[in-house]
Amino acid sequence: MARVIVLGAGVAGHTAAQHLRRMLPRQHDVIVVSPNSQWNWIPSNIWVGTGRMTKDQVLFPLAPVYRKKGIDFHQAKAVAIYPEGLGPDSTPHVEVEYTSPEQKGRTARIGYDYLINATGPKLKFEATPGLGPDAGHSLSVCTAAHAEQASQRLAAIIDAAKSGRRQRLVIGMGNGTCTCQGAAFEYTFNVEFELREAGVRDACEIVYLTNEAELGDFGVGGMRFKQNGFFTTSQLWTESLFRERGVKAISGAAVTRVDEGELVYETLDGVEHALDFDFAMLLPPFCGQPIAAYANDGTDITDTIFAPSGFMKVDADYSKTSYEEWSAEDWPRTYQNPTYDTLFAAGIAFAPPHPISKPRASAGGTPIAPAPPRTGQPSGTIARAVAETIVDRIKGRDKPAHQASMADMGASCVASTGADLMHGSAAAMIMYPVVPDYRKYPLTGRHPRHTRGEIGLFGHWVKHMLHYLFLHKAKGRFGWSLIPE
């Protein structure tokens, strides 16, 4: 009998747990440890953030799904990993602290044969003074609760605009090192749509504020693609989308402070600017969850297992230090920890070897460059590959580990406006591969036909379909495993 523990019940962890349970006979245990009692389809938080969907439409309770599937669920957070056990006769285990109302604060040790770290990002609001909805002055759409708060504030802005008071809305990145530009871009589109629908667009200024040196970078170094038979760039494409909608863009900017109604940002030329606002939805930078690691004798080995960012080290090449040296081959394939071969990381939890976009800093030395995104599709695909590797090992199959490199993987980003089927539009970007490979595609780093940008109602339908499809899959309903990650 083997026991697999999955830390995290987000896109990656939930996918891994579902596939492990599907592939492993019942004598083997699949355990999920996660502090949240509900699963959140995070991409649809954008629609919660404009009031087009309710929180309940993007959340569902995990415990009944796990009970039905035969997955043991611990509503708890991992605080430390002991990959060698602790002391004589001890075996690998993870220390957890329960978060459910019934057991809050209780700690326990759970032994494992294989451990998947799928703990996603810690939302690092504290990186910028005054950032965030809890202890700061800005809004977020990273969680369903944050998104609900943002929608309430947006409704107040619309009321104020209706009463004749001009409003400024700032949407974008709350720090020079943020990732997830696609989410802020999509939220901008949706807010602009809502203001038009409410008849107050002329009374509102929308500013998109980003750490991308050029619009359309999206943390993947931008894209060059074909549209209607012509080559264009994601920069031109994004700029024209913003121009058509009258959105003012500020790029190459690092927000350094957020006060009540005013933020301060520094641009690449080192100049500091102040911008007052009535509404600011600013995403936080991400880092790994605070999980420690200890050797058998109690020595702290956190730095051996985790990168300084807090994300887990895997089979990537972390040795290269300059942009000129970086290549697609540096990216991990198996997501196995190099020190402990029973440890894996999936989704945002793995440490990328380096950024994809060119790193930049302001004249004053403030880093202003997007961190590499790990969106839902790669997160799910990686999780499935890791689950398949573990199943092979448990079943004693002598096979190489399954691979899912982001340099061999495509991804799509659909930024859709509105939540109504006939009334909306979407900007869809499809790229292959996510990490550009200039050896294979010397001109653009990506496949010229499989990298595209499209605008229209069709993408909007796709985004809707994904909402229902992924909730169906995550609930483990009929045919779930046939729906691709």
Ligand SMILES: Cc1cc2nc3c(=O)[nH]c(=O)nc-3n(C[C@H](O)[C@H](O)[C@H](O)COP(=O)(O)OP(=O)(O)OC[C@H]3O[C@@H](n4cnc5c(N)ncnc54)[C@H](O)[C@@H]3O)c2cc1C
């Ligand atoms: C607003 C927004 C919109 C987005 N839109 C899109 C989109 O349209 N398309 C797309 O592909 N991607 C989108 N993304 C990105 C997508 O949400 C992420 O790629 C995906 O959620 C990553 O999955 P993950 O499992 O790595 O992390 P998460 O989904 O964040 O899951 C992490 C899990 O780990 C748990 N956890 C945290 N700490 C611990 C701990 N100590 N111990 C155990 N468990 C822990 C968390 O509670 C959570 O369950 C969006 C992101 C945001 C913020």
